Amino acid sequence: MGLSVRKATDRCARGERWTIVAGVVWCAIAMALCGWSGHLGVFAVGSFMIGMLQAIFSLARQSYLTDVVPIAYRARAMSTLAARMPELGVHEVDHAKGAVSSARVAATMGSTRQTVMPLWADHLALEASVTSLIFGLASGIDMLLFYPAGRVMDQLGRRWVAVPSLVIMGAGLLALPLTQDATTLLLAAMAIGFGNGIGSGMVMTLGADHSPRQGCAHFLGLWRLMSDVGASCGPVLLSLLVAVASLGAGIALTGLTAFLAAGQLAYWIPRAQARARPTQRG
Secondary structure: OOOHHHHHHHHHHHHHHHHHHHHHHHHHHHHHHHHOOOOOOHHHHHHHHHHHHHHHHHHHHHHHHHHHHOOHHHHHHHHHOOOOOOOOOOOOOOOOOHHHOOOOHHHHHHHHHHHHHHHHHHHHOOOHHHHHHHHHHHHHHHHHHHHHHHHHHHHHHHHHHHHHHHHHHOOOOOOOHHHHOOOHHHHHHHHHHHHHHHOOOOOHHHHHHHHHOOOHHHHHHHHHHHHHHHHHHHHHHHHHHHOOHHHHHHHHHHHHHHHHHHHHHHHHHHHHHHHOOOOOOO
């Protein structure tokens, strides 16, 4: 059984590695089209090709890490996109089915934050350089938390990061319309960045946790589709809310949606982990 699992894992890993390599070549061609073309149509084709690469590359990377990384290191690998680690053995995991809708809402929050902060900065009539500085500092807080968040998820469980991440982002989004200047906007933006940072890799990790042994790539493809739909719908949802009410109200309602997502994950993650009993084999 162990030998058959190892062979299957090796075949999957090779396929995903070559997919990643082919995707990088595809992206190089697309970027060349964008950079050297003087025609809008050619530029649009190149941009479309880059979008295809992003979807393929992300799926292959997630599937590859799901195959080769033991569950004890999975969240760290997903959150840091495989930073250097010791040699890892083949592993088997009993997977549970989860709620894809929770991941979709979580992805929506992460996407919306990139839209609301520049919009509110423009509402406050801040200069572009000040807005860039605020966004850069918030992103810096975000990046510093990638590995610590993964370590907490691996050692304490996914719930300890997923729920606080969305609660903090929700609180930051609710506070954002109350800001009146660059200083208060920076504080709200850093809170949102902190919440997003501790949730880094959360959606990918949950997808890997819930994926079946057979048909893992198909499952992760569907998972990725649902989360990408959520990410794409974030700005659309905000636009609709702004059209119906106002920018401040739209941002606040988006923050309330984050609390809804936190409640969903608080309900589903413990139930899934109670049914999943991971084992490892060398």
